[in-house]
Amino acid sequence: MVWSIPRGLIVLLAGAGGVVVVVGMRAFAGVLAPVFLALMLTVAVQPVQGWVRGRGGPAWLGLLAALATVVGVLVALVAALLFSVAQLGSVLPGYADELGALLDDVRELLANAGISQDRIHSALSQIDVGKVVAAVDGVLGGLLGLVSNLVFVLALLMFMAFDGMTIGPRMAVVTRLRPDIAGAFATFVDGTRSYLVVSTVFGFVVAVLDGAALWLLGVPLPLLWALVSFLTNYIPNIGFVIGVIPPAALALLEGGPGLMLWVIAIYCVINVVIQSIIQPKFVGDAVGLSVTVTFLSLVFWGWVLGALGALLAVPLTLLAKALLLDIDPTTRWVDALISHSGAEPESPETDEAPAPPRAEG
Template sequence: MSEPSTDAATPAPPAEWSIPRGLIVLLSLGAAVVTIAGLKAFSGIVGPVFLALMLTIAVQPIQSWARRKGWPAWLGMAAALVAVVAILFGIGGALALSAVQLASLLPDYADKLNELLDHVRGWLSDLGVSSDQIHKALSGIDVGKAAGWIEQVLGGVLGVFSNLFFVLALLLFMAVDGITMDRRLAMVARERPAIAQALDSFVTGTRKYLIVSTVFGAIVAVIDGGALWLMGVPLPILWALLSFITNYIPNVGFVIGVIPPALLALLDGGPVLMLWVIVIYSVINFVIQSIIQPKFVGDAVGLGVTITFLSLVVWAWVLGALGALLAIPLTLLVKALLLDIDPTTRWADVLIGAPMDKKAAPQRESGRSAPADTAGAKE
């Protein structure tokens, strides 16, 4: 008599990849390149759309608060729109007015720049530099080019508001959709909890990042503006606004914000005043933006310093100045759509700097899945 078959007791062989993993990685990288190229080609549309989305997320609590108070839905929507319009027109109008004042002020510094160049020529001559070399090095420096460079920096900031009417139209439509968004997300949570969790993580992280950056930006703007006013640097309000806006640019924002006032301080008060501006800006912004603020931002968004800097480089190249301002929220959206939405890829959060879940860590170590992973696997 033959022995009973043991096929039923034999474990099934592990599933093999139909496509090599290396090829999957290459295909993913190729798809990423195509996607980034498409975003860059349509940056004039993608940038304002995402700006409108960020502003909608920022003011959504106003609609929720109005609903809890029993206000009509349209009244909460109107209150949120008024808040956004006030912010946009307030910042944009102040920047535009200050830029006009700057353009009318710079030509008055032509004589001071020529005097400064004469001192530089004399100093180089004392060092033994020939007159031809001095002329070649300094011939291209004039107030017109300095003014053009400063206006170019401000123009990049003002370019954020160039599609203002398009952004306002998008805000109106998104605010209307926001009236029923809570019910829609509740339906998604019942059918696809992992997707709802990823979207909620994106919205929560973005809102925390905007709050933290706004609070610290206001603090930096007040301190920088007050310091410039005490030192007698012209247009301190303009440079305070620039400090506030560039605070949303991670890692290198304050460097961009200090260059225009430092150049104007050089023309107005000479090298000593310029050095004081640079030193005071560096001290203030290093303490606030490099020591204090990253702690709160890191806790809010869960991104490492390297990822933050790379996101700035990539999004600034793709979307320009607007991409630099919105680099962190854009990266959070990509993270939510590619990593958080799939329980099997959430391990990558540890590699990009997200804080580890202390409660879920022991379960992973013992081979068990976290509750969120289990819920997502049931999908």
């Protein structure tokens, strides 16, 4: 007598196993997030190694060129961010009088609305410039702590790039033995690179436009807010909402509600048109994920891995899709449900073509 496991029980066991894996990933987020970041950076700079090898350069030169590219970009971003946030920490105390006047206006407005003075005092007493400055100092400390993680990421990147020098022959073996697995990883790599290119290009455009608008409006530290716009562009769907809060708050202190509304309006026009209308079309075509799946991936990976998970939400979803769906031909039909266009997924190509029929002689 042949016993078969009911399909419902299989689904239940798979769901329970998935919960255990997610809980474990969240517990080790401090290690996994830098590992995933190093993996994405390795995928991004792998073409540099291929370009050097294609021009006759040795493998070690391609490795050095790829590492130099990543190190240069990361060091420039971290240095600019540390310098800009340090400037913000020195600028904020100068707005103590403006913040006090703003709180007085709010207190008067609430009193005119019939709210008791005790409740007003209890609510507004929690707002203090000293606490804001302390929060900025905490951000600075967190950024300095990021430097140690950056060293870990660069070490991982070096080892992964070293292994990448021989990835071609190894993938050729995988393609010959397991073409479905090779095709799944190739789809992940191509989608990740396309997503990073699209997000970087649109992020640069958004950063230039936002920074120029803030400079024309006279908002302090426009370069910092442009850098924030560039980084938050990698956060799908809600990145610009996160990026507009700091400059809008500083504009409120600098020029009052009118300047703050101008900043919000300009950000909405620029970022909604580019990030919510134009960019999703290119991202969807590049990675094959629907807008809903992209947003849910942001929520999920941000909850599991924190800030880095939100930044890497789309590449991580592509990796999970490759490992769980694309790797198995029987589950590839799910691509039609989660893809941007709903097109039928292509089967991976194999090295062995079917032999043509032989003519009978």
